Amino acid sequence: MDPYDPETEFEFTWISPLHLIEEACNTYAGPKVYAAGFLPIGLCPMGGDSYYLRFEKVYAERLALYRISYDWVDPASTSPVPPCALNLVALSFAQVLNTARFNEGLRAIG
Numbered sequence: 001m002d003p004y005d006p007e008t009e010f011e012f013t014w015i016s017p018l019h020l021i022e023e024a025c026n027t028y029a030g031p032k033v034y035a036a037g038f039l040p041i042g043l044c045p046m047g048g049d050s051y052y053l054r055f056e057k058v059y060a061e062r063l064a065l066y067r068i069s070y071d072w073v074d075p076a077s078t079s080p081v082p083p084c085a086l087n088l089v090a091l092s093f094a095q096v097l098n099t100a101r102f103n104e105g106l107r108a109i110g
Helices: 017-026 030-035 093-099
Strands: 011-014 038-043 050-056 062-068 086-090 107-109
Touching (some): 017 038, 062 093, 086 093
Antiparallel strands (some): 011 038, 011 107
C-alpha cells in the first residue's frame, strides 16, 4: 500500500546537481545511503532529514520517494541503512509530481 496521500502536506527544497554530489559523497551519512541505492534530491526546509529517490523493483520498477533521517545512520558501521531511518513518503514519485504545488523557492509541496 502506498502511504502517499495528496491531501497530506509535506515540503522539501530541491537541491542543485552540485549539492546532490556533495550530499551523496561527503555528508555525514550520505555515502552510505547513496551506496544503498538512494539518490538525494531535496532537503527538509526545517533542517534535518533529506529526501531521496530509490528505484523500487519490488513495486513495478517505480521511483519511490523516501525521507531519510541521518540520526539513525552510522556511517562507520558495516551494517546496511537501518529500516528505522527510512520513511517511505510515496511509492511513485511521478504521483507526487503530478499533485505537487511549487512555490518560487523551488520547494515542492506534496
